[in-house]
Each structure stands twice: as C-alpha cells, then as structure tokens.
Amino acid sequence: QVQLVESGGDLVKPGGSLRLSCAASGFTFRDYYMVWVRQAPGKGLEWVSHINSGGSTVDYEDSVRGRFTISRDNAKNTLFLQMSRLRVEDTAVYYCVRNGVNRRDFDFWGQGTLVTVSS
Amino acid sequence: DIQMTQSPSSLSASLGDRITITCRASQSISRHLNWYQHIPGKAPTLLIYGVSTLHSGVPSRFSGSGSGTEFTLTISSLQPEDFATYYCQQSYGIPYTFGQGTKLDIK
Numbered sequence: 375q376v377q378l379v380e381s382g383g384d385l386v387k388p389g390g391s392l393r394l395s396c397a398a399s400g401f402t403f404r405d406y407y408m409v410w411v412r413q414a415p416g417k418g419l420e421w422v423s424h425i426n427s428g429g430s431t432v433d434y435e436d437s438v439r440g441r442f443t444i445s446r447d448n449a450k451n452t453l454f455l456q457m458s459r460l461r462v463e464d465t466a467v468y469y470c471v472r473n474g475v476n477r478r479d480f481d482f483w484g485q486g487t488l489v490t491v492s493s
Numbered sequence: 494d495i496q497m498t499q500s501p502s503s504l505s506a507s508l509g510d511r512i513t514i515t516c517r518a519s520q521s522i523s524r525h526l527n528w529y530q531h532i533p534g535k536a537p538t539l540l541i542y543g544v545s546t547l548h549s550g551v552p553s554r555f556s557g558s559g560s561g562t563e564f565t566l567t568i569s570s571l572q573p574e575d576f577a578t579y580y581c582q583q584s585y586g587i588p589y590t591f592g593q594g595t596k597l598d599i600k
Contacts (some may be wrong), residue, residue, distance in 0.1 A: 419594075421589040462587075479539055481529040483538065
C-alpha cells in the first residue's frame with residue numbers, strides 16, 4: 375500500500391534551517407509529481423511547493439519562494455524540503471503528498487512532521 | 494491568487510442527516526475542484542476530484558457537483574466517521590489554494 379513517511383521536523387530558531395524528508399513506498403515514486411502542504415496551528419491547509427516526476431520543474435508558494443527548496447531522489451524514493459531563513463509563521467505540520475497521476479489532486483498524504491520556529 | 498471560500502465554516506448535524514457544504518471560487522476554475530476530509534491527528538484524505546469523481550474507496554454517500562465558481566459537497570446520510578473538517582481545493586492555477594475548511598460536528 376502507498377506509504378509516505380515524513381521526518382526532520384524540529385524546534386528551530388527564527389533564521390535557522392531545517393531539512394524535511396519523505397520516504398515513499400508502495401508505488402512507483404518516479405512516476406508521480408510530489409507536493410508539500412502545511413497546516414499552521416489552528417489554521418487550514420496551505421500548498422507550499424511541488425516538483426515534477428523527474429525533478430526538473432518546481433514551484434513555490436510566494437511566501438517561501440527563495441527560502442525553501444524542494445528536491446527528490448528517485449533512486450531512493452525520497453522527497454525533500456530544504457527550509458532556510460525560517461520565520462515564526464513557518465510553524466506548521468508539513469505533509470508530504472502524492473499528486474494523482476495525470477490529474478491535479480492530492481491523492482495520498484503522509485502523517486506530517488511538525489516544524490516549530492520559535493526563539 | 495484564486496480565493497476559495499467555504500460555507501458554512503462550521504456545522505452541527507445528527508447521524509443520518511443530509512448535509513451540504515458550499516465552496517465558491519473567486520474566478521472560474523472550470524472543473525478543477527477537489528474535496529478533502531481531515532480528522533485531527535490523522536492524514537488528510539482525498540474524497541472527490543474533478544468536482545464529482547469519488548476517489549477509490551470513498552463511500553457513495555459522498556457526492557460533489559458544480560462548475561465554474563460554485564461547488565457543493567453533499568453527504569447523504571451522516572455516519573459517525575464523517576465528523577471531521579472538510580476542505581475544498583482548486584487545482585486550476587498555482588498556487589493551488591484551499592478553502593478555509595468546514596468543521597462538521599455532532600449535534
């Protein structure tokens with residue numbers, strides 16, 4: 375079955391950096407676009423970034439562009455999110471999400487990893 | 494960015510009730526509208542994509558309709574496992590924005 379397992383969430387000070395990972399299994403990872411979605415405490419869901427199946431095309435939500443970098447290792451079935459210059463408002467649960475093939479929906483989600491940015 | 498507005502923001506209902514949640518887009522998004530269910534502490538799950546297509550394994554009591562700027566999610570007969578927060582999401586243009594959520598709880 376499809377599994378997406380995030381790791382790397384932690385408490386970090388404003389201005390710091392963090393790298394999130396997502397280990398994928400149960401499907402052919404290299405065939406799918408992958409996505410990061412976040413949920414700040416008490417707030418709704420927010421699309422953060424996506425990457426195409428080969429890793430050559432990426433996009434970002436405006437508030438993270440230039441600070442976050444999405445990447446993937448198809449040989450290791452792993453998705454990454456490198457986060458730098460973190461702000462308090464980046465505090466959230468970060469979900470690793472699979473994009474439906476040939477569709478524009480998010481068909482499987484991981485359990486999420488908590489990133490807390492606080493001094 | 495395309496703004497997605499859900500109504501109501503919260504809803505109380507009883508087992509067996511039929512409920513409808515509305516989602517409005519700030520511009521036409523054709524049929525690029527998806528619905529998700531989120532139970533606190535669990536991973537969100539896809540319910541419906543492309544306005545009205547049920548994701549694999551989703552019970553038939555869920556249905557979706559609409560086009561353009563106005564969309565609805567209907568649950569025909571509420572079951573205990575349906576009490577959750579529901580989000581619409583447009584996939585017409587980046588950033589793929591979500592509605593603010595509709596929290597459904599037991600009356």
